[in-house]
Amino acid sequence: MKISRRKTLAAALSLAIVGLAGCGQKEASKSASAAASAPASTAAAPAAAEPLKVAFVYVGPVGDAGWTYAHDVGRKAVEAKFGDKVKTSFVENVPESAADAERVIRDLANQGNKVIFGTTFGYMEAMLKVAKDFPDVKFEHATGYKTAENLAQYDVRTYEGAYLAGIAAGKMSKSGKLGVVASLPIPEVLRNINSFTLGARSVNPKATTKVVWVNKWFDPGKEREAATTLIGQGVDVLMQNTDSAAVVQTAEEKGVYAFGWDSDMSKFGAKAHLAASVIDWGVYYTKRVDEVLNKTWKSETTWWGLKENMIDLKAFNTSLSDEVKKLIADKRQGVIDGTGPIWKGPIKDNIGKEVLGKDAVADDKFLHDIKFYVEGVEGKVPG
Structure with missing residues (x-):
């Protein structure tokens, strides 16, 4: 019996298709089996925690x-x-x-x-x-x-930085007249003014401090005006308890010294900027x-404060001698280890009343309640 080539080819093709289908079913079966036996670790990872x-x-x-x-x-x-x-x-x-x-x-x-x-x-x-x-x-x-x-x-403890700045001011002032551009008359600011003065008078007992209040934390115009007023009164070293660089800029223009406050402000007055009380928040x-x-x-x-490296006096002017820098370093260490506390009696206010007895060291409650000027600060605390 004779079989045509067309029929033979059709039969072969049918067998091939059946074979391929069988292979496909085997592969699908293998895949399903593999998926079923896969370890749980291959499951989708949990979403990352929100920041x-x-x-x-x-x-x-x-x-x-x-x-x-x-x-x-x-x-x-x-x-x-x-x-x-x-x-x-x-x-x-x-x-x-x-x-x-x-x-x-x-x-x-x-x-x-x-x-x-x-x-x-x-x-x-x-x-x-x-x-x-x-x-x-x-x-x-x-x-x-x-x-x-x-x-x-x-x-x-910003007052610790103010105290060290006061030491530099007491050493560098030719007139002995220092000035502070102040923000608001609250204990924090009064503490800084007083500590600055205590530092200055520790090296120059005749040093005095004048204060001009601007009643704002940040007002470059008022800060500049206050600095100009103080310089006009004979002040040759300025500190501030305000937020802008206007005081340093004014000091640079007028040829006196100033300190950066809270951050390095030397770029605003390279000649005027003695140092900066820098906070590391x-x-x-x-x-x-x-x-x-x-x-x-x-x-x-x-x-x-200083002990915890949260504040320090930095960015020293080249005009500060090694002797003054060493003095500041020694005073700094005394504050840190307790051998040279800033607020140690006898201390009087600026009308002669003793506020801290001989050898007494102020505690934090005392420091938080300061509402007076120490001896050497001129004027009255605003009511």
């Missing part, structure tokens, strides 16, 4: 010098240390008025921030109020004195954020 949202509220512009700038350097230190574990943000130029501060702080809490740092004294009441409504948020308030279960308070901010991440954060009061 901790950390917010900062600033009283002034970040700028490139001063109080707010120093805080923002601290914020960046948090980012550098924790990377994608955190997400930071800030709001600048927030007034200290209760309504404005509360609105901003409440908004940040509503945005999901779990840590909020308020960086000026005037935010205290607003932070206290908002903290009650957000018990799962950690609030941190700078320079105040009230705390709550989820509201901590922190500060830096990153020391504190990285510690507290780490505690939140590790769930060990608790409400507490912190006041750090």
Whole structure:
């Protein structure tokens, strides 16, 4: 019997298709079996944890010098240390008025921030109020004195930097007349003015300090005007407790000395800038954020200074001799180890009343309650 080539080819093709189908079924069976026996570890990895949202509220512009700038350097230190574990943000130029501060702080809490740092004294009441409504948020308030279960308070011993600056001022002043451009007459600022004067009089007992108040933390125009007034009164070394670089700039223009405050301000007046009292907020901010991440954060009061490397006198002018630098270094070490406390009696106020007895050393309560000028500061504390 004769079979055509067409029929033979068709039969072969049918057999091939059946064979391929069989192979396909075997491979599918193998795949299903492999999937069923695959270990659980090959399952999809869980989603990465959301970064901790950390917010900062600033009283002034970040700028490139001063109080707010120093805080923002601290914020960046948090980012550098924790990377994608955190997400930071800030709001600048927030007034200290209760309504404005509360609105901003409440908004940040509503945005999901779990840590909020308020960086000026005037935010205290607003932070206290908002903290009650957000018990799962950690609030941190700078320079105040009230705390709550989820509201901590922190500060830096700026008076230690002011004291060291005073030593340099006492050594460098030709007239013995020093000046301070001051912000607000609160204990923090009075403590700095007085410590600056104590430092100066420790090396020049005849040194005196004049003060001009601008009643604002940041107002370059008023700061410049105050500095000009002091220079006109014979002052040849200026310190400030304000936030802009206007005082250093004015000192450079007028040919007198000045100190950077809260940050290095030497670029604003290379000849005038004797040194800077520099705050390192990153020391504190990285510690507290780490505690939140590790769930060990608790409400507490912190006041750090030279000992904890949170403040120091830096960026010395070349006009300061090695002798003066060594003197400052020795005084610095005395403050750190307790052998040379700044506030050790006898100390009188500027009307002759003894405020600290012989050999008595001021405790933190005394320092927080200062409402007077020490001997050597001229004028009266504003009422």
